[in-house]
Amino acid sequence: MKFDDTIAAISTPPGEGGVSMVRLSGTNAYAIARRVFKARRSKGKSLVPWRVYLGDFMDMAGAPVDECLCTYFRGPRSYTAEDVVEFSLHGGGFLAAKALDVLVNQGARLAEPGEFTRRAFVNGRIGLTEAEAVMDVIRASSDVALRQANEQLRGRLAEFVTLQRNRCLELLALVEVSIDFPEEDTSSVARGHVAERLARVSGTLRSMADTVQAGRVTSDGLRVVLVGRPNAGKSSLLNALAGEDRAIVTDIAGTTRDTIEARINLDGILLTLWDTAGLREGKDLVEKLGVQRAERALEAADIVLVLIDGAGELHPDDRKLLARTSADNRIVLATKADLPRQVALAPYDALPVSVVNHEGLTELRIRLAREARRLAGPENSLVITNMRHHQALLSSIAHLEAASQTLSQGWELEIVAIDVRRAVDALGAITGDAIGEELADNIFGRFCIGK
Numbered sequence: 001m002k003f004d005d006t007i008a009a010i011s012t013p014p015g016e017g018g019v020s021m022v023r024l025s026g027t028n029a030y031a032i033a034r035r036v037f038k039a040r041r042s043k044g045k046s047l048v049p050w051r052v053y054l055g056d057f058m059d060m061a062g063a064p065v066d067e068c069l070c071t072y073f074r075g076p077r078s079y080t081a082e083d084v085v086e087f088s089l090h091g092g093g094f095l096a097a098k099a100l101d102v103l104v105n106q107g108a109r110l111a112e113p114g115e116f117t118r119r120a121f122v123n124g125r126i127g128l129t130e131a132e133a134v135m136d137v138i139r140a141s142s143d144v145a146l147r148q149a150n151e152q153l154r155g156r157l158a159e160f161v162t163l164q165r166n167r168c169l170e171l172l173a174l175v176e177v178s179i180d181f182p183e184e185d186t187s188s189v190a191r192g193h194v195a196e197r198l199a200r201v202s203g204t205l206r207s208m209a210d211t212v213q214a215g216r217v218t219s220d221g222l223r224v225v226l227v228g229r230p231n232a233g234k235s236s237l238l239n240a241l242a243g244e245d246r247a248i249v250t251d252i253a254g255t256t257r258d259t260i261e262a263r264i265n266l267d268g269i270l271l272t273l274w275d276t277a278g279l280r281e282g283k284d285l286v287e288k289l290g291v292q293r294a295e296r297a298l299e300a301a302d303i304v305l306v307l308i309d310g311a312g313e314l315h316p317d318d319r320k321l322l323a324r325t326s327a328d329n330r331i332v333l334a335t336k337a338d339l340p341r342q343v344a345l346a347p348y349d350a351l352p353v354s355v356v357n358h359e360g361l362t363e364l365r366i367r368l369a370r371e372a373r374r375l376a377g378p379e380n381s382l383v384i385t386n387m388r389h390h391q392a393l394l395s396s397i398a399h400l401e402a403a404s405q406t407l408s409q410g411w412e413l414e415i416v417a418i419d420v421r422r423a424v425d426a427l428g429a430i431t432g433d434a435i436g437e438e439l440a441d442n443i444f445g446r447f448c449i450g451k
């Protein structure tokens with residue numbers, strides 16, 4: 001597919017700022033730019049590519065709209081591999097919209113979300129996983145997420161997948177040779193060899209698929225859920241950790257009804273903290289629904305903070321909660337450590353904390369950061385951060401396992417080959433060696449406009 005139209009979009013976020021950038025890409029990008037931009041000192045000569053010009057952006061009537069900088073990137077040495085022109089205007093929302101309007105009047109079409117990156121992919125300048133990584137880099141909200149997205153941008157995931165796909169293709173060749181020359185009677189040798197290689201490739205893919213939890217922690221952050229009885233001090237602790245008053249705190253039991261989220265950046269890793277409704281038999285419908293949400297949050301947690309009111313007696317509901325979370329990845333906290341303590345929590349290795357005198361808060365942050373690092377995996381390892389990649393890996397593994405099974409059941413190699421070919425296609429969908437229009441729409445449709 002080749003694109004024959006020229007697209008335009010504002011590539012900077014909406015609103016006011018220092019600069020806004022309007023970008024053109026396509027066969028007519030240069031011609032349109034010549035019509036709307038007059039460089040100060042070029043005396044009407046053509047624009048030298050990859051050089052920045054100061055000049056005027058003009059409307060259809062030739063009246064100046066703004067003084068701006070203009071750069072012409074001649075394809076294929078550009079973001080999209082087509083001719084690209086970028087205008088850096090003053091950062092006003094109205095101004096940028098007006099400039100875009102002029103470009104459209106001159107024959108450009110408004111770009112779809114992600115269309116610049118899609119063109120870079122279709123024109124062969126970047127692979128699919130690299131294109132997806134562009135979005136991850138933009139969305140990254142912690143050091144670890146950014147590092148992981150950059151690794152993918154540099155093509156490390158594509159490299160891994162291509163290697164495994166090639167191994168499958170070699171296997172397929174091996175199987176097909178045995179199909180073509182059955183009289184050679186190498187089949188029993190070949191079968192053993194194929195089985196071994198199938199197991200090896202699917203094992204490698206499995207280990208990669210298993211990094212998905214680490215990948216989620218890396219890009220979305222560690223999910224930390226605060227649970228406990230009403231008035232245990234959950235909302236107070238959330239506010240203390242977040243450093244702002246996110247949740248309402250009162251001495252009324254049952255204050256928090258909904259699940260409240262706060263994101264904090266701890267030691268380069270993102271943490272999502274969830275404050276929940278105090279667990280008890282709800283007095284009214286709203287509270288009951290809140291408790292249901294709390295239960296769901298508990299299921300989804302990477303780490304559970306179990307809060308026990310340190311200044312009170314251990315309540316039967318506390319015991320229930322401690323029993324229920326005993327198999328979870330949890331930290332038991334004895335709250336209100338500034339008050340005279342009564343509750344005995346020795347068997348639970350509870351950490352005393354207080355939001356009044358800040359006792360235990362540093363220790364808690366250290367423990368959470370340590371846990372986040374452990375779950376995010378070793379620093380420079382490649383992990384799966386994208387659900388589409390994860391699904392494709394799982395499907396390739398399933399096909400390879402099906403192939404192993406048909407092989408061990410003594411089926412014809414033709415049948416085995418079918419499953420191996422499916423695994424090859426599933427892997428190809430990750431790198432874009434085999435993707436359809438619909439999938440491409442789906443992937444690039446999630447991008448922002450102008451990227």
Ligand SMILES: Nc1nc2c(ncn2[C@@H]2O[C@H](COP(=O)(O)OP(=O)(O)OP(=O)(O)O)[C@@H](O)[C@H]2O)c(=O)[nH]1
Nearest residue numbers: 230231232233234235236254255256278336354355
């Ligand atoms: N002295 C002292 N009081 C605290 C501490 N933490 C919370 N409190 C008090 O305990 C009461 C309940 O605190 P919350 O944070 O609202 O408790 P909660 O667990 O969110 O309660 P629900 O939302 O009702 O489930 C409030 O009056 C807080 O001021 C603490 O560390 N020390």
Ligand SMILES: [Mg+2]
Nearest residue numbers: 234235255256
């Ligand atoms: Mg609360």
